[in-house]
Amino acid sequence: MSVIQPTHNLSLAELDKRSFFHPFTALADHLETGPRVITEGEGVWVKDEHGQRYLDAVAGLWCVNIGYGRREVAEAIYEQAKKLAYFHSFSSMGTEPSIRLADRLIRLAPAGMSKVLFGCSGSDANDTNVKLVWYYSNLRGKPDKVKIIARKQGYHGVTVASASLTGLPMLHRSFHLPIPEVRHVSCADPYRGKPDGMSELDYSAALAKELDETIRREGPDTVAAFIAEPVMGAGGVHVPPEGYFQAIQPVLKEHDVLLIADEVICGFGRLGQWFGSQIYGIEPDLMTIAKGLTSGYVPMSASLVGEKIWQVLIEHAHETGPFGHGYTYSAHPVAAAAAMANLDILEQDQLVRNAETVGAYFQSLMRERFAGHPLIGNIRGIGLIMGVEFVAERASKAAFPLPFKAAALVSKHCLAAGLMARPLPGGDIIAFSPPLTLTMAEAEVIADKFGEGLAKATDELRSSGRWAG
Ligand SMILES: Cc1ncc(COP(=O)(O)O)c(C=O)c1O
Numbered sequence: 001m002s003v004i005q006p007t008h009n010l011s012l013a014e015l016d017k018r019s020f021f022h023p024f025t026a027l028a029d030h031l032e033t034g035p036r037v038i039t040e041g042e043g044v045w046v047k048d049e050h051g052q053r054y055l056d057a058v059a060g061l062w063c064v065n066i067g068y069g070r071r072e073v074a075e076a077i078y079e080q081a082k083k084l085a086y087f088h089s090f091s092s093m094g095t096e097p098s099i100r101l102a103d104r105l106i107r108l109a110p111a112g113m114s115k116v117l118f119g120c121s122g123s124d125a126n127d128t129n130v131k132l133v134w135y136y137s138n139l140r141g142k143p144d145k146v147k148i149i150a151r152k153q154g155y156h157g158v159t160v161a162s163a164s165l166t167g168l169p170m171l172h173r174s175f176h177l178p179i180p181e182v183r184h185v186s187c188a189d190p191y192r193g194k195p196d197g198m199s200e201l202d203y204s205a206a207l208a209k210e211l212d213e214t215i216r217r218e219g220p221d222t223v224a225a226f227i228a229e230p231v232m233g234a235g236g237v238h239v240p241p242e243g244y245f246q247a248i249q250p251v252l253k254e255h256d257v258l259l260i261a262d263e264v265i266c267g268f269g270r271l272g273q274w275f276g277s278q279i280y281g282i283e284p285d286l287m288t289i290a291k292g293l294t295s296g297y298v299p300m301s302a303s304l305v306g307e308k309i310w311q312v313l314i315e316h317a318h319e320t321g322p323f324g325h326g327y328t329y330s331a332h333p334v335a336a337a338a339a340m341a342n343l344d345i346l347e348q349d350q351l352v353r354n355a356e357t358v359g360a361y362f363q364s365l366m367r368e369r370f371a372g373h374p375l376i377g378n379i380r381g382i383g384l385i386m387g388v389e390f391v392a393e394r395a396s397k398a399a400f401p402l403p404f405k406a407a408a409l410v411s412k413h414c415l416a417a418g419l420m421a422r423p424l425p426g427g428d429i430i431a432f433s434p435p436l437t438l439t440m441a442e443a444e445v446i447a448d449k450f451g452e453g454l455a456k457a458t459d460e461l462r463s464s465g466r467w468a469g
Contacts, residue, residue, distance in 0.1 A: 012035070012037055012049065013034040013035060013037075014034075016034060016035045016037075017030070017031055017034055017035075020035070022035070024425070036048055037049040040068075040069075041056070041064075041067075041068025041069055042067075042068055042069040043067045043068060043069065043435070043437060044056055044057075044059075044067055044068075044434055044435050044437065044438060044442050045068070046068060046420070052418065053418055054415070054418050054419060054420045055418060055419050055420065055434075055442065055445055055446060055449065056068075056420045056434070056435070057419055057420055057421050057432045057433075057434045057446050058420055058421065058422045058431065058432065058433055058434070059296075059433055059434055059435045060296050061291075061296075062233060062234075062265045062270070062291055062385075062431075062433040063290075063291035063292060063295060063296035064295050064296050064435050065268050065269060065270065065291070065292040065295045065342075065346065065351065065435060065436045066295040066342055066345045066346060066349075066351065066435065066436065066437065067295075067435035067436075067437040068435070070295075070297075070341075070342075070345060072341045072344065072345060073294075073295070073297045073338050073341040073342055073345070074297075075341075076337045076338055076340065076341035077297065077298060077334055077337060077338050077341075079337070080097060080333055080334045080336075080337035080338075081334050084333055085333075085334060086332065086333065086334070087333060088328065088330070088331075089118070089326070089330055089331040090326055091322075094331075095331065095333040095336065096333075097333050097336035097337040097339075097340055098118065098331035098332075098333055098336040100336075100340060101116075101336045101339050101340055101343075102115070102116040102118075102331075104340070104343060105289075105302065105304065106304070108274055108275075108343075109275065109287065109304050110275055110277045110278055110282070110283070110284065110287075111283075112283060112284070112285075112306050112307055112308070113284075113287060113304040113305070113306055113307075114305055114306060114307040114310045115304075115305045115310050116302050116303075116304055116305070117132075117302060117303045117305060117326075117330070118300065118301070118302045118330045118331040118332075118335075118336075119290075119300075119301040119302060119303065119327060119330060120299045120300065120301060120327060120329050120330075120332075120335075121157070121290060121299060121301050122156070122157050122162075122262075122264035122288060122290035122291065122301050123156070123157025123158050123159040123162040123163075124157075124159060124162075124301065124327065125264075125288045125289070125290060125301035125302060125303050126156045126157050126159075126161065126162035126165060126227070126260075126262065126288050127157075127159050127160070127161045127162050128303045128325065129225075129227075129260050129286045129288055129303050130148060130161040130162070130165070130225075131161075131325055132286060132303065132305065132309065133146075133148065133224045133225045133258055133260070133286070134146055134224065135313070135325075136224075136258070136309050136312055136313070137224050139312050139313065139315075139316040139320070140312060142221065144221055144222050145221055145222060145223065145224045145256075146181050146222065146224055147181050147182070147183055147218055147222050147223045147224060148165060148181060148182050148183075148224060148225045148226070148227060148260075149182075149183045149184070149185055149211065149214060149215070149223060149225070149226045149227070149257075150164075150165040150166070150167055150182060150183070150184055150185075150226075150227050150228075151167055151184060151185055151186065151187050151188070151227075151228060151232070151235075152167040152184045152185070152186060152187045152235075153167045153168060153187040153189070153232060153235030153236055153238070153426050153427075154166060154167045154184075154187070154227070154228065154229060154232055154235055154262075155167075155168065155229070155232070155233055155234035155235050156227060156229075156262055156264075156288075157264075158171060160177065160179065161179060161182075163175065163177050163178070164177050164178030164179045164181075164182040165178075165182055165227055167184045167187065167235065168234075168235060168425055168426050170425055170426075183214060183218065185207070185210055185211055185214050186207060186210055187232065187235065187236075187238060188203075188204075188207055188232070188238055188240050188241055188244050189236065189238045190203065190238075190239070190241045190380075191238075191377070191378040191380065191389060191397075192397065194241065199242075200241035200242035200243065201241075201242055201243045203241045204240075204241045204242065204243040204244040204246070204247040204248075205243070205247050207241075207244065207247065207248070208244075208247035208248050208250075208251050211226070211248060211251050211252075212251045212254075212255075215251070215255045215257060216255075220255040220256065220257070223255060223257050224257065224258060225257060225258040225259070225260055225285075225286075226248070226252055226257055226258070226259055226260070227259075227260040227261075227262055228245075228248075228259075228260075228261065228262065229261075229262045229263075229264070229265065229266060229276070230245075230261060230263065230266045230271070230275075230276025230277060230279065230280050230282060231265070231266055231271060231276055231381075231382060231385060233264075233265035233266075233385065233431070233433075234265075234424055234425065234426075234431070235424070235426050235427075236387055236389070236424060236426055236427045236429050237380060237381055237385055237386060237387025237424075237429065237431050238380070238387070239380050239381065239382055240280060244280070245280045245281055245282050246281060249282070249283065258285040258286065258309070259282070259283070259284050259285050259286075260284060260285065260286045260287070260288065261275075261276070261277050261282050261284035261286070261287045261288070262287075262288045263275050263276055263277065263287050263288060263289050264288055264289065264290045264291050264301070265291060265292075265385070265433070266385075267287075267289045267291070267292055267293070268289070268291070268292025268293060268295075268346060268352075269292065269346060269351055269352035269355045269383075269436050270292065270355060270383055270384055270385050270433060270436065271355070271359075271382050271383040271384075271385065272352065272353075272355045272356030272359050272360075272382065272383035272384075273352065273356070273383075274352055275287075279382075284304075284306065285306040285308055285309055286303060286304065286305060286306060286309065287303070287304040288301070288302075288303060288304075289301060289302050289304060290302075292342075292346075293339050293342070294335060294338045294339045294342050295342045297338045297342065298332075298334060298335045298338045299329075299335065300332065300335035300336070300338070300339055346436070349437070351436040351437060352436070354436055354437065354438070355383045355384045355436040355438075356383055358384070358438050358439065358440055358443055359382070359383035359384045360383075361440050361443055362384065362386070362432075362434075362438065362443040362446070362447075363381055363382070363386065365443055365444065365447050366379055366386060366388070366432075366446075366447055366450075367379050369447050369451060370388070370447075370450070370451070370454065373454065373458075374394060374458075374469040375390050375391070375406055375410075375454070375457070375458055375461075375467075375469060376388060376389070376390060376391070376394075377389045377390065377391035377394055377397050381432070384432075384433060384434055384436055384438060385431070385432070385433045386431065386432040386433070387424075387429050387430070387431055387432075388407075388429065388430045388431075388432075389427065389428060389429045390405070390406035390407055390410070390428040390429070390430075391428070392406075392467060392469065393469065399427075399428050400428060400466075400467075404466070405423060405428045406428055406457065406461070407423035407424070407427075407428050407429055407430045408423045409457045409460065409461070410423075410430060410450075410453050410454055410457040411423045411430055411453070412453075412457075413452070413453035413454070413456040413457045413460075414430075414449060414450060414452075414453030414454075415453075416453070416456075417449045417452040417453050417456075418449055419445075419446060419449035419450060419453060421446075421450065421453075432446065434446065
């Protein structure tokens with residue numbers, strides 16, 4: 001029988017190692033290294049328990065769009081919690097902040113969006129969207145139209161359906177996934193996927209042809225939806241090639257296949273417009289939003305449901321009875337109040353415009369300073385999202401032999417220099433997605449600190465004999 005030991009004498013690190021299961025963490029390594037405990041945040045800066053400051057160039061997990069420490073959001077949370085900390089939205093119940101938020105989101109969203117079904121995370125909102133697609137097919141008398149096509153390297157979350165949509169083997173291996181209804185087509189990756197000499201337009205046409213062939217092979221009567229991030233985030237920050245969504249959408253229309261735009265990262269200004277769909281001419285039937293909706297101050301997500309789908313739900317509502325889906329915390333009033341305050345800040349401080357202008361500066365600054373570096377194969381991005389891809393050899397685009405990743409080494413040295421930049425789970429890539437409050441001076445701090453981390457990593461690679469570049 002195990003005896004429960006008292007824990008009051010243990011340090012935070014020891015407590016963590018005893019009891020805390022860290023998501024997306026190398027579990028055995030963590031028992032050696034322990035946690036890095038973050039205690040405070042202000043603007044683009046965070047501080048750890050030892051007082052070390054870091055410029056958080058990832059905005060947490062691509063989510064703190066308004067930056068840290070905004071009192072307006074904290075006060076909105078406090079006021080709502082005092083007045084009504086919780087009430088649900090089942091059985092026609094509602095709360096004022098969540099109703100006002102739904103109205104505001106529909107007015108902000110691209111044309112065609114009609115209703116907001118709230119959730120708690122990007123993953124659960126994508127699961128909701130999968131279920132809505134299936135529900136829609138069933139109501140239309142097409143019960144076999146169930147397959148969802150996603151893209152390799154796309155990231156859509158970790159719950160059973162959304163991890164299946166995610167196109168990263170790490171999320172499938174050993175988890176008995178993906179579910180049988182999911183298929184993956186090629187990632188739209190102009191750096192590695194586009195043959196040399198081919199134009200971006202031709203590459204887009206080739207990707208649309210692959211999608212068309214996949215739908216025909218599977219049988220259009222079995223394919224219900226296609227899901228895509230406007231700019232692929234965690235799978236490598238892949239900006240779509242020119243004409244990509246213009247080539248994809250007619251294929252979907254021809255085969256009566258719905259389009260789900262996963263705007264979890266791209267939404268709420270990151271690309272320099274409110275939504276990525278507006279930049280790339282995407283006309284979604286469903287949208288997934290989370291992250292920037294509350295800037296991560298409290299969890300909240302939503303599925304935005306297009307009028308086309310809503311009309312079918314309404315037509316059949318008397319046959320189906322009550323809609324059988326929703327979470328205890330759907331439309332949580334405290335989260336809705338936080339989202340309203342967050343949207344006020346995005347609007348009043350013109351942060352979407354800032355993402356466009358400072359984003360353009362940041363993109364050119366990083367390219368000017370680092371595009372010629374022998375360890376860097378490609379720098380890409382738009383607005384305030386960027387991917388830096390590392391290679392062992394620029395001419396051949398050869399990657400380092402796995403399991404080594406230069407991105408992990410560079411990010412370790414960046415961290416020591418006081419910069420958080422995120423090595424991604426697929427490829428050898430570091431991502432940047434700083435708060436949208438970023439100033440030009442802070443963009444320069446990122447470039448300086450990245451330069452410092454990159455130089456240290458380059459020296460270490462050369463002196464270890466691992467790399468002769
Ligand atoms: C595009 C996209 N969709 C969905 C998700 C899943 O969101 P969550 O981690 O809130 O479940 C993420 C998370 O990074 C994401 O980037």
